[in-house]
């Protein structure tokens with residue numbers, strides 16, 4: 001069952017029609033996935049005058065695991081400054097890389113956000129109707145895509161992330177992805193009284209299966225994690241908390 005929970009719905013964005021006794025929502029474009037890619041697609045399509053809807057299997061705001069580091073280019077592409085963003089945002093004036101244990105501070109302006117807030121804000125800003133619906137089956141009949149016999153469209157956008165059903169249906173055979181090469185993460189995001197403006201990234205250190213990060217966010221939120229290829233992280237998983245980074249993690253953590 002799909003539920004539409006965005007109040008921005010307009011009369012022309014989606015048109016319920018009866019097909020063989022069933023109500024089907026018909027629109028120009030269906031975007032599968034309401035993450036940053038899907039929101040960007042919806043936002044741009046709306047600007048171009050194309051009616052679209054977003055289908056996402058999850059209710060927003062939704063938790064999204066990711067370091068939450070964004071570059072100035074992301075803000076530029078969104079047409080905003082850090083001050084315009086209504087959620088929590090932290091500005092860094094340097095990134096502290098640690099490569100083979102050698103500290104390499106790089107002066108640069110970067111930002112951190114919480115994905116749970118940022119993605120929800122992007123979705124609202126896109127101004128496109130959102131249906132909570134888990135996409136399973138996509139068919140193509142001539143110039144129409146039919147999704148789970150419930151949605152019809154002329155154009156289909158796959159923005160469902162790693163296991164996107166659009167990719168699975170139309171592109172997996174053409175461009176197979178090896179699971180062992182998939183990048184996975186183990187991470188925590190929590191609030192702490194510890195305050196710092198230093199963002200750290202570690203590479204090739206202490207037996208890390210990939211890389212590790214320490215990304216402070218606004219209002220005492222902190223994201224720490226390890227990312228790497230699936231096979232390498234799985235192998236190291238059991239002992240990861242005991243990895244010694246030998247740098248400035250505060251003792252209280």
Ligand SMILES: Cc1cc2nc3c(=O)[nH]c(=O)nc-3n(C[C@H](O)[C@H](O)[C@H](O)COP(=O)(O)OP(=O)(O)OC[C@H]3O[C@@H](n4cnc5c(N)ncnc54)[C@H](O)[C@@H]3O)c2cc1C
Nearest residue numbers: 033034035036037056057067068069134135160161185227
């Ligand atoms: C270890 C790691 C760290 C990262 N750190 C950062 C970082 O610091 N900064 C950064 O910018 N990026 C980071 N990324 C990349 C980050 O994942 C992407 O930037 C971003 O999430 C991609 O957005 P997206 O919209 O393509 O996919 P997603 O954000 O994954 O959104 C996909 C959406 O599709 C929905 N969906 C999936 N399947 C279905 C279905 N069958 N039916 C309906 N809905 C469906 C999901 O619910 C989800 O909401 C990191 C990635 C990894 C692996």
